[in-house]
Amino acid sequence: MTTSVSDTSLSEWQARVGQLEFERDAFIDGGFVPSNSGRRFASSNPATGEVLVEVARCDGEDVDAAVAAARRAFQQGDWSQASPARRRDVLLKIADMLQAEADAFALTETLDVGKPIRDSLTVDVPAAERCLRWYAEAIDKVYGEVAPTATGTLATVRRVPVGVVAAVVPWNFPLVMAMTKLAPALAAGNSVVIKPAEQSPLSLLRFARLAQRAGLPKGVLNVVPGFGEEAGQALGLHPDVQALSFTGSTAVGKAFLRYAGDSNMKKVSLECGGKSANIVLDDCPDIDAAARASAAAIFFNQGEICNAGSRLIVQSGIRERFLEALLEAARDFAPGNPLDPDTRMGALISPEHCRTVSGYVDRARHQGARVLIGGEPLTGLTAETFYPPTVLDEVSNRMEIASEEIFGPVLCVLTVETAEEAVQLANDSRYGLAAAVWTRDLSTAFRMEQALEAGTVWINAIRAGDMSVPFGGMKESGLGRDKSLHAFDNVTHLKSTWVAL
Template sequence: MTSTNRETSRIDWAERAARLEFECDAFIDGRFIASSSGQRFATYNPATGKRLADVARCNGEDVDAAVAAAQGVFRRGDWSRASPAERNNVLTRLADLLQSEAEDMALTETLDVGKPIRDSLSVDLPSAVRCLRWYAEAIDKVYGEVAPTGMETLATVRRVPVGVVASVVPWNFPLVMAMTKLAPALAAGNSVVIKPAEQSPLSLLRFARLAQRAGLPDGVLNVVPGFGEEAGQALGLHPDVQALSFTGSTAVGKAFLRYAGESNMKKVSLECGGKSANIVLDDCPDLEAAARASAAAIFFNQGEICNAGSRLILQRGIKARFLELLLDAALEFTPGDPLDPETRMGALISPEHCHAVSGFVARARRQGARPLIGAEPTAAAGSEAFYPPTVLDDISPDMEIAREEVFGPVLCVMTVDTAEEAVRLANDSRYGLAAAVWTRDLSTAFRMEQALEAGTVWINAIRAGDMSIPFGGMKESGLGRDKSLHAFDNVTHLKSTWVAL
């Protein structure tokens, strides 16, 4: 791509962005409506600081209306009693519509959260479409069971939808995270009330219009934008919500567990914080490939990723060479205009979040961390939400930055002498979302995999996955699993039937 074409393409995206129209009202019972209070909140483009739209600010009254609509249609059976083939057809049409509007959806994501348009187009939208298609096809592939009882009885076990499912999704991958919640819940026959993050409501409201066009019955999908302490808490405490799925911080995840206990003991699935260890041993089979993958694992999506490889644990023998390769790879992630198709790192979600990331780094430096690259905010396009790739060496395990989730493009480098020491260091965390091991020795790899306390362990890879693989964590990284057939565990009950013959 020449510089002229690149500039033209960036201008084209900017002109298209200026013409883009947004859905700004709540979507309840098949209609876009203002919040009951009439209040709105602004959503901003973090890359420019400019206001994008004023969105309906839903509260408990709006959540009540959405849950009532969801419960009503569930009991009528318009969707809950539809055949698997009918549900498959609607979700497949919805995936087709999402695919047909991929560019506008990708642009909406980029404007709302500051990520590069190249990533919205090549990662977020294809992943969201694949998720919908995967669960549409899974609907009629999940069989019940016949229990091995005596000849005088017939006992069956089948999955049944729970009823109303609430989902609260984060701002780092707004559409993708929404699909991992919505798709299995809808495929199983549930009705859904979903709250997007207040920082990123626009793509999910646009998606609601597509769901309506695809033929999803009114009330089956409801979108209630708003703030966590209002709409989110109301969903957590609502007695008619039978299951709730949340992705976000550990502190909020714990709050949802309390809400469930204080209300109706609803099923709760949580995908929360992470501080994933990325272990590279002296016998790593390809240092250059591992360095490139390690850079992408922390700098892709501005480091705003729950399973980012934020703790790099290097065996001493390869440390110098590996860091040289890593720093070269990091240069590819220079922050820039998200609408430029060649930009690989955009803006953080807000100036406030950028300030928080900067604060982590400043405190780490005062504690003795040594910056190898980055470590200072980067002003761009009149916004204070840009932060460069940052690598900090001389990190000790007791430092705040080694223990807390930064959720930004900040890599902590730690040094070990043995594989056993690396495992102890990796497990010295309240989080247990993911970990990676790079070694050519399979015996070492599998011994370490068995010892690592993480929901996912990659061997000679990092941040790899597929819809067929369950995703979730251990310890304070949460409970339950997204993706794969195991996601149905979050949104269904097992129902046993005993027939006396």
């Protein structure tokens, strides 16, 4: 059942915590099983430090079992050879069940990751459901091709599933990111082995139970919780995995490319780090609206977003007015109890990550950056995982704070005189995931869009999107695309058939 956030109080959400049951084992070949070694690891609530459950810690042997199950399922053909309409119906049933159990999934996500319940319930779970429905409805509408060959021949081109797809997903949007990998892979007829981040395994294990109840054949979906250097590496090196999709850090993305080269040259799609530039020019059409959107673009989800607008590049003519509006908007993101429906910013994923974020800010301050708001970890809350909205002014693009992905609620302010200087600063980064431009001049907007080295460029918007629009990066932000029909490129082969008539 789905409830309204505003209709459910903090005490009611807290009461539901005790009623929630978590899956604790891996999901392999249609059933929940402990790891082969018997080892487990703690999945904890970042907002309190409380251990929620001890989860199976999978390693190479468990990955071998999961991949073998996926391969058997693919070869048996109950799913891979089912009609697109049949696969559509099962995926739509899963989406219906996800919608019906939205409260449980949202609560699981909030407890496991520390994000506000208002976001889990109104953003994360609905986005996961939409993703499933979109690919379910798309798969029986993807046509093949007839190539323009000479008279006397017929050449067809069609998409075929690769076989076993591995997916490794991050902890910031566990359910949503999992669906962007699972939905196109399953819709195309593949079998999947997916590893959730060790910080956030619970919603994906819950989803495995739901998919089983919906009638997904056994072995088609396998979930192997564990650590990257164990389960993740094993998936990257496995010779029976034909494609691997990863979202996470650039360093790990590079490792998966090496694993593919060292094993079977599997297809690899990567959505990695970002340091997205948010460019606000003097002729910004609505300063207050742009300031509110810019604040949300860095402080939503505690700043733990790959395409967060973490570099504000503002033209000098409106700098002071814009910063005033931005700081006012930032104050709306005061951290609080994630189960409180009024909370807009929850906990960072762990005390270690909070210390990392704080370290970046401390070093920037010593290098000459000026803190306009925030800048110190919050005390007095349950766990050492709460960090306030932070804005740093007088930042140079040479500073670590402006070049490294912080993955926290920290905004760097850089001031420019011209649009050309703004583009130069924006492109002076090893990342190329996204960028935004705020201007009322259409010619300026499109000249800048053409010059910006980013997979997505927003004009008079930021962090907007739709399932129909591909998402991914350039440079060290990765390769391949999630979302849209282009995601099928990651999980299918093009197969040509030549017939002499």
